[in-house]
Amino acid sequence: MAKAPALTAGFELPLEPRLPRIGSVDQVAVEERAASLARRSIKRDAKVFALELAVRCMDLTTLEGADTPGKVAALATKGIRPDPSDPDVPSVAAICVYPNLVPTAVDRTRGTSVKVASVATAFPSGQSPTDIKVEETRAAVELGADEIDMVIDRGAFLSGRYAKVYDEIVRVKDACGDVHLKVILETGELGTYDNVRRASLLAIAGGADFIKTSTGKVSPAATLPVTLVMLEAIRDVYEETGRMVGMKAAGGIRSAKQAWQHFVLVNETLGPDWLTPELFRLGASSLLNDVLMQLRKEKTGRYQSLDYFTID
Amino acid sequence: MSRLPVKKTYKLYVGGAFPRSESGRSYEAEGHNVARASRKDLRDAVKAARGAFGKWSTMTAYNRGQVLYRIAEMLEARVGDLARVTGGADEVDRTVDRWVWYAGWADKLPQVLGGANPVAAPYFNFTVPEPTGVVGILAPEQPALAGLVSRLAPVIVGGNTAVVIASEAKPLAAIELSEALATADVPGGVVNVLTGYKRELAPWLAGHMDVNALDLSGADGEADELEQLAAENVKRVVRGSVDAESPWEIERFLEMKTVWHPIGV
């Protein structure tokens, strides 16, 4: 049973010197900074680099009640070879599915570089007993998942029971073993940037390998200011402890432009070391085709039509 | 052979669109069939006005002023059309200038109507004017255009949205005005214009629980009954001037909010 540190009702992190202070985030300033970075002009080879990076960092996702092995098989094929007409286009980083579909995903990606990420912990709501959530994690790992995307208990977080949130993360991390853990904060439900920062630091303290914005089921999801706040929390942890935590922006990222705007944020907040699928992911479904269309436009000089790209 | 012109259909202006009355009725005014709005149209108009209030009231004052100025630009372009349905080009020129006059108030109201208050304790205290919400306007019968604009401009410049019952005898000016509004970047629902029988529509407007203020400038005889109906949700009731240019006309549709905050280290 993991031990949560004694946290006071107001949740001040323990006075350990190696943890950054929680502090506050000014909404107006952070939104302005994000907007200013979003106006960077990315052209020509810089754009091609960003587009290819967008594919390499993508967690191609399907998380629907109606998912079937057939659907997941098609998605996996798309993720391995996004553009059959262009062998230069890399594979995506991972396929992201519900636990029941993990076996199909593992089967279809075997022998490739594409990983299988599974959601767990009563995704998307997280409103189940902790034991069940931990058990689900274990099951998904046993079925072959390379990565686990868990959700935090927002009900506990918003009612101030931070120790409970922390404890769950620690237990789920334990159930993951060597499998890498992404912790979804569901920023759209947290209400303030202060809370996004607090949840980020809490998740990292609990053992997250990656912190992730959203389940994709709630709007707003991965906005640029939210991403910026999370990147700044990661930066503070890195500077205090040397530990490099990854970030996944998921939910609402549909256009290639949004993708490279996120890369600009990463580049200017954490630096180019984070511009790799080991440390940065984009969770998306329809984004891939927009990126492919943009890539082809850069290569051919013509604006593209969806007719020429597969919908899987 | 002279050319047969295409006759315009005069419909309502609700939520940024031009629907017919849901009742399918019309009446004849100024030689045209004009939509005869029903209480359900009025209900829809209030809903549209309420829906538009969030965005309109939180736009920057500068933005609102620019929208109002653009209304003047669109009106100027339609001087010919408008002159035909009003008292003439003079009334239209006066109307355009009045819009410009009111547009210039959008970003100045707190500086004249509000301010910091020197309370006798270590608190910073300031008063800011805010829009009251959805305002129902009974437009004056005369002058059909200038009268309506004299009541409408002060209402919306402060951030309110409006539901207007147009002049019954001379409704065309109100619809021509709506066409200018529709091309002036005014968000749908900020202004809604209903044509029809005033006696039928006014009581529904006066009694509507989601209308915050009532301008009775065009009320004729029934003003007292309407004031009675307005009391049910404590509406602010205004009998405005049909031909004024004054910030005090704007103020009547604003709420004053006062905020305190301690000053201390």
Place this chain on the structure above:
Amino acid sequence: MAELDRKPDRAPVPAGWDYAPAPEARDVVSIQERYPLFIGGEWVEPRSGEWFATVDPASEEPLAEVAFAGPDDVDVAVQAARTALADGWSNRSPAERAKYLFRIARILQERSREFAVLESLDGGKPIKESRDVDLPLAAAHFFYYAGWADKLEYAFPNRSPRPVGVAGQIIPWNFPLLMLAWKVAPALAAGNTVILKPAETTPLSALLFCDVLRQAEVPPGVVNIVTGDGRTGAELVTHPGVDKIAFTGSTEVGKAIQRQLAGTGKRLTLELGGKAANIVFDDAALDQAVEGIVNGIYFNQGHVCCAGSRLFVQESVYDDVLRKLKRRMGTLRVGDPLDKNTDVGAINSRQQLDKITELVRAGEEEGADIYQPPCRLPEKGYWFVPTVFTNVAQSYRIAQEEIFGPVLSVLTFRTPDEAIEKANNTPYGLSAGVWTEKGSRILWMAQRLRAGVIWANTYNRFDPASPFGGYKESGFGREGGRHGLEPYLDFE
């Protein structure tokens, strides 16, 4: 099942992600070879017979030749302004004056890209600033004051406001078009006519503005542009036909003007230098405070009178702030002003660059520690790397004198009282910044800081509705807001 490719796990991490040049198109603006004076609605050859060149500070290439207005030229301009005044500008109905100003505002909005490119070419500021800050604000100033033109009795109830008459206006080179808007808009709204003298190194946007006057059909003589240097300004200041002088520039010149006008009864407003304190408390939202610090001193290359040039950091949070600040300075992109990704542009002139260099040398000699992020500067043009000095004493020249460049001096404090004492300990009093999440402290500090503009949890924010101006040697009079009309009016 088709054969699936084995792809390498990831491509190598780049050393840095180069954004690729993103130049704004220069051809959106056409620059004439030479510009005469603009007097009485016409382009007029200078009686002085003299011309001077204006140069692009990023490349040192000359852009155009501009007329030099000598004493006779200034006299002609004043006459034109006086004639226009008597001839109907102040008699025109205020509503008509308002409509001219609305026209100007709208035209500036429509031609905004053209002006932004010109501003960056002539002055050196990054295109993203001229495009996103200077131009929108300039148009907004005209729009805001247009609305006051026919409402003066509400701005000054019971005072019967009347125009002062003819205003002589002298503006600096750091925000050329915006400073023109700050001067011309309220003056015209109040019913005055003006003679404006743009700065010597940045005349072009004012000269292009004359075309806006033409498009707006502003009557001749209402706005006259006399280009030149300090001598031209001095002529304007002392000309008996001018009723009021508005000057924005250095404190030194401001004092000279004040001396010259002493006893003449001529109206005067001054907007002079500053050495603003930017104060960061330990409970500030730190990452955003660092953005504010950077914006406060590196925005517009530090060529800002209200720049936050003295950073006061509460000692308990000093290490964190400095670490974040230095890291942030490393992502500033210094270079071609016309590149859309440039954050810090060129220093406006050789003279200014020399001044900055001299003061920075003084800082090092006096004993402060200097930090400059690694930065590759272009060969031609005037450039200075964003700089921060730590271990600065209150008495060092870099803590006392206005540098007007991208150079920040950092000092520390322990308590709010100490912060106030040190912040106010200067002959200047233009602006100040306060960073803390505690509302009551913001208000307490604002109450005690002797400065005309106080920014809390933000910096370098401007709006036509917000009055701007200084205490003490930073000048007197306010620009912006209802208060900005006052210097241009006479009252009963």
